[in-house]
Amino acid sequence: MAIRLLNPRCLTLNSILKKSQLVKERLYGKTLNELIAVTKRVSLPGFAAKQIADWLYKKEIQTIEEMTNLSKRMREVLSNDYEIGLSAPVNAAVSSDGTRKYLFNVLNDKYIETAFIPGEDRATICVSSQAGCKMGCLFCMTGRQGFQGNLSSNEILNQFRSLPEFRSLTNMVYMGMGEPLDNMTEVLKSLDIMTSEWGYGWSPTRITVSTVGIIGSIKEFLEKSSCHLAVSLHSPFDDERRMLMPVRRTNNLNEILDIIRNFDLNRQRRVSFEYILFKGLNDTPRHVKELSRILNGIKCRINIIRFHQIPGSPFSSPDNSTLVDFKDALNAKGILTTIRASRGEDIGAACGLLSTLRQNERKQV
Numbered sequence: 248m249a250i251r252l253l254n255p256r257c258l259t260l261n262s263i264l265k266k267s268q269l270v271k272e273r274l275y276g277k278t279l280n281e282l283i284a285v286t287k288r289v290s291l292p293g294f295a296a297k298q299i300a301d302w303l304y305k306k307e308i309q310t311i312e313e314m315t316n317l318s319k320r321m322r323e324v325l326s327n328d329y330e331i332g333l334s335a336p337v338n339a340a341v342s343s344d345g346t347r348k349y350l351f352n353v354l355n356d357k358y359i360e361t362a363f364i365p366g367e368d369r370a371t372i373c374v375s376s377q378a379g380c381k382m383g384c385l386f387c388m389t390g391r392q393g394f395q396g397n398l399s400s401n402e403i404l405n406q407f408r409s410l411p412e413f414r415s416l417t418n419m420v421y422m423g424m425g426e427p428l429d430n431m432t433e434v435l436k437s438l439d440i441m442t443s444e445w446g447y448g449w450s451p452t453r454i455t456v457s458t459v460g461i462i463g464s465i466k467e468f469l470e471k472s473s474c475h476l477a478v479s480l481h482s483p484f485d486d487e488r489r490m491l492m493p494v495r496r497t498n499n500l501n502e503i504l505d506i507i508r509n510f511d512l513n514r515q516r517r518v519s520f521e522y523i524l525f526k527g528l529n530d531t532p533r534h535v536k537e538l539s540r541i542l543n544g545i546k547c548r549i550n551i552i553r554f555h556q557i558p559g560s561p562f563s564s565p566d567n568s569t570l571v572d573f574k575d576a577l578n579a580k581g582i583l584t585t586i587r588a589s590r591g592e593d594i595g596a597a598c599g600l601l602s603t604l605r606q607n608e609r610k611q612v
């Protein structure tokens with residue numbers, strides 16, 4: 248029997264009731280422990296949690312109805328409050344070099360970017376962990392968007408699962424929009440699902456999480472995850488780092504390096520430093536000398552990255568020979584250094600460009 252609620256306060260209650268019926272909780276992105284809690288909540292037997300995890304992460308189902316080793320009754324009970332919760336990208340841009348950038352709709356009306364980067368012997372996905380970012384790095388388009396919200400584990404992993412190239416992926420990097428260690432809980436959950444036997448069962452060595460270097464969070468990450476860590480360095484001098492990455496929490500460099508130096512990394516685990524080379528700013532012999540001094544005793548590698556121009560930026564990229572000379576000078580000092588190939592330049596390689604365009608378009612409509 249339908250209940251009619253007439254006064255305005257009851258109308259509000261009506262809309263809340265309606266909303267609660269429409270918005271179902273998403274199962275995809277839940278850890279095994281969370282799925283056990285779900286089974287308890289809806290009075291399903293405990294063993295169903297492992298079966299649900301199996302359907303979510305090992306089989307490619309789209310609906311609860313497809314979980315055929317659960318009884319029809321169990322599926323009905325589950326469907327009352329839950330859905331799988333996958334969503335396809337809303338837009339894509341394809342580069343002439345094969346790189347593809349996808350836009351996903353998150354947090355109702357925000358956009359995030361996900362990149363698919365094919366290589367000779369690997370296929371990498373670059374995922375976002377936040378919509379926008381608080382860190383405000385001067386060279387980054389995402390930083391200019393400001394912070395719009397943390398992605399849930401569902402929204403982080405949906406980028407992986409709903410990528411058209413999903414089945415070909417071999418590696419995953421958390422180097423898209425946002426600072427992963429500023430969304431530690433959801434990022435750790437997503438890593439748990441990626442690397443657990445009941446989840447995707449990937450080796451942690453196929454996954455790299457990148458950070459500007461948030462003191463406190465780095466140690467927690469190293470202790471709670473076995474995935475590779477990449478720290479944005481960009482200069483061996485604290486004052487220059489603060490200028491490029493103004494967020495107070497990125498510093499101090501010595502503290503970051505001490506945490507890494509004193510952490511017992513196993514043989515497979517890798518720490519790398521990202522170094523965007525800016526013309527005339529951080530590409531001098533003085534920088535090479537200081538880098539070799541501060542990284543002394545740390546088993547690591549440096550990835551040199553060409554700066555991708557963003558609108559209105561005061562920075563520019565040095566020419567190729569400067570890049571190669573800088574790399575060679577560091578290698579000569581005994582620091583394993585590589586230049587990361589630029590990908591997707593014709594589709595806005597800089598992180599945050601596409602989503603900013605999309606948001607601007609929406610504002611104009």
Ligand code: SF4
Pocket residue numbers: 380381382383384387388389390391423424425426459598
């Ligand atoms: S570079 Fe990374 S941490 Fe810095 S503003 Fe951009 S997304 Fe945030």
